[in-house]
Amino acid sequence: MDASPVDYVRTHRGTRGPWRTVLLLLVAIVALLMLASAYVFMDPIYWGVKNTTGEPVDSWGTYSTPFLISGIDRPAALPQAGAAVEDDAPVVGVEVEGQSRAYVLAAFRGPGKHIVNDLLGDVPVSITYCDLCDSVKVFTGEAKGVSLRLNQGGRLKGRMLLHFHGNFYFQDTGQPIGLQSPPLPCRPFPFERCSWKEWRIAHPQGDVYVGNSGTGQVQ
Numbered sequence: 001m002d003a004s005p006v007d008y009v010r011t012h013r014g015t016r017g018p019w020r021t022v023l024l025l026l027v028a029i030v031a032l033l034m035l036a037s038a039y040v041f042m043d044p045i046y047w048g049v050k051n052t053t054g055e056p057v058d059s060w061g062t063y064s065t066p067f068l069i070s071g072i073d074r075p076a077a078l079p080q081a082g083a084a085v086e087d088d089a090p091v092v093g094v095e096v097e098g099q100s101r102a103y104v105l106a107a108f109r110g111p112g113k114h115i116v117n118d119l120l121g122d123v124p125v126s127i128t129y130c131d132l133c134d135s136v137k138v139f140t141g142e143a144k145g146v147s148l149r150l151n152q153g154g155r156l157k158g159r160m161l162l163h164f165h166g167n168f169y170f171q172d173t174g175q176p177i178g179l180q181s182p183p184l185p186c187r188p189f190p191f192e193r194c195s196w197k198e199w200r201i202a203h204p205q206g207d208v209y210v211g212n213s214g215t216g217q218v219q
Contacts, residue, residue: 080204
């Protein structure tokens, strides 16, 4: 006796559910990959836009790291007494309204570690380090109580790029890549590059950033 349509539905109900879910997940993953590829390869850098010197960017060679990596945001700092830092370790020191903080330079080496977006009091300070050209730059912004959103924009012609509000800038100069790009809306902030011992003696009440393993892709 043939099963009725109702019996068939009851028997097979739920057998297609998992496959349908898997298929939808695969479609979503493919769509995300296509969007990510479009974002990277439709960037003006890939289309030979003119840089600030008037020279085509694509004549500089391959854009070696075409992925954006977010800066480390407001990482924990240690009191001086609890920090195992060698006396001769290079640090970048920043002081804001009597509050001081040192950043161990070795903590800025490695993928995703070149930028720290921090707050000292309510003043934003972003410490950036390019290990290719040994360049340290510190930036601040106008808004109080909110850290900057400086991101690592890869490398170009042996120089680190910053990414901020959709535009690319050279880390060592703060100059934009494209002729049509606006100036970097962050101003330089004074800092001191010295040994940990020198900074600790001059600023005995400060704390120190020794490293953070967290990295993330810009959304």
